[in-house]
Structure formats: C-alpha cells, structure tokens
Amino acid sequence: MKREVIRKLAIGGIIAGLYLSLTLLFAPISFKAFQIRVSEALSLLPFIFPEAILGLFVGCFIANLFSPFGIIDVVFGSSLTLLAAYLTYLLGKTKKPYLAPIPPILVNGFGVSFYITLLSKGSVFSIANFDSGLYLSISISIIIGEMIATYLIGLPLLYALMKLPFLRRIENEF
Numbered sequence: 001m002k003r004e005v006i007r008k009l010a011i012g013g014i015i016a017g018l019y020l021s022l023t024l025l026f027a028p029i030s031f032k033a034f035q036i037r038v039s040e041a042l043s044l045l046p047f048i049f050p051e052a053i054l055g056l057f058v059g060c061f062i063a064n065l066f067s068p069f070g071i072i073d074v075v076f077g078s079s080l081t082l083l084a085a086y087l088t089y090l091l092g093k094t095k096k097p098y099l100a101p102i103p104p105i106l107v108n109g110f111g112v113s114f115y116i117t118l119l120s121k122g123s124v125f126s127i128a129n130f131d132s133g134l135y136l137s138i139s140i141s142i143i144i145g146e147m148i149a150t151y152l153i154g155l156p157l158l159y160a161l162m163k164l165p166f167l168r169r170i171e172n173e174f
Contacts (some may be wrong), residue, residue, distance in 0.1 A: 012055035018042060019059025024066060024106050034141040039063070041154035043081070043104040046089035046161060052092060053085040069119055080111040097158050101150035109143035116142075 022039035023030045030037045039059070045052035061078035070075075087103035116138050121129035 008051040009047055012051045012058070015042060015045060015049075015052050015055030018061035019056055020063045023063035026083050026105075027066065030063070031069070031073075034138075034145065036145040036148050038153065039151055040104055040108070040146055040149035041157055043084060043086060044097075044100040044150060044154040044158045045161075046085045047092040047100040047158060050089050050092075053082065053089055057082040058087045065084070068115065070120060072115055072125055077112060080107050083107050097155065097162065100158060101147070101155060102107070104150055105143055105146040108146050109139050111140040113142050 003122070019039045019042050023037060026036075026038045029035060030039070042059075043056060046056070057078055060081040061074060061141070064074040066079045067077070081104075084104040084107035087107065088100050091099045091103065113135060115125070117131060117135040118125055118127065118129045119139070120134060132167035158162055
C-alpha cells in the first residue's frame with residue numbers, strides 16, 4: 001500500500017514538473033489568446049495514469065502563476081485542466097486512445113477562451129466585457145493550439161507509452 005502511494009505521488013510530481021517546465025520553456029507561445037501550449041501534450045496521460053490528474057493540475061497551477069492573465073488564469077485555468085484531466089481519465093475506460101484529446105480540446109477551447117475574452121475587453125473581469133465575436137475567434141485559436149499539442153504531440157506520446165512493456169510491469173506490480 002505504501003509503495004503504491006509513493007509511486008503515485010512520484011508519477012504525479014514528475015508530470016507536474018514536466019508540465020511546468022514545458023510551459024515555461026515555451027512561454028512565448030504558452031500564454032495569450034493564441035497559444036500552442038506544448039505541455040498540453042501531457043494532458044492525455046490520465047488516459048493511462050490516473051495519478052496524472054493531480055500532476056497536471058499542480059503543474060498548470062504553478063505555470064499559470066507566470067501568466068499575463070494573473071490570478072484568474074491560475075484559478076480558472078488550472079480548474080479547467082483538472083476537469084479535462086478527469087474527463088480524459090474517464091475516457092481511458094473506453095480503451096480508445098484516439099478519443100483522449102477531446103476533453104482538453106473542448107474544455108480549454110471553450111472554457112479558457114471565455115475568461116480570456118472577458119479579460120481582453122477591459123481591465124475589469126466582468127461579464128459586461130463579453131464579446132461573442134472575440135470569444136469565437138479566441139475559441140477557434142485555442143482549439144487549434146490544443147489540437148496541435150494533443151494530436152500531433154500528445155497522441156503519438158500516448159500510443160508510445162502504451163506499448164512500453166515496463167509500464168505494464170509497473171502496473172502489474174501494484
């Protein structure tokens with residue numbers, strides 16, 4: 001039991017560190033209305049590693065402390081990542097990896113774009129700042145960025161990890 005807890009914490013911590021590192025390494029394209037957050041490739045990991053859910057949340061939370069969108073991005077961005085990670089985990093039960101990118105694409109595409117729209121139309125975070133045209137364009141750009149990160153990087157990574165024999169051994173040990 002103790003080994004399992006340590007293993008899960010270690011995997012979650014590694015994923016949090018990787019998410020944070022990739023986000024900051026690619027900071028110029030990780031934040032803003034149009035973003036390709038390379039670290040989102042890791043958002044598919046809950047499909048095979050439930051412990052990745054917390055790791056992604058923590059990594060995103062810390063990464064968003066560096067966001068130009070401030071505390072709003074820290075709170076809402078990391079919460080949306082938590083939701084997307086949990087939904088990806090649930091999709092893992094389908095055994096259809098090609099579905100894994102859908103939650104991060106949709107949750108971030110429509111959720112993150114909502115608060116970025118509100119923040120882009122004034123200095124006050126208010127629903128009065130909502131602009132449907134701006135929301136649509138930001139949603140499309142974030143969806144495209146998420147598709148690049150999850151389908152072009154994340155899905156090949158997921159398939160590769162699923163084929164590694166040592167991962168199957170690790171799962172069977174616990």
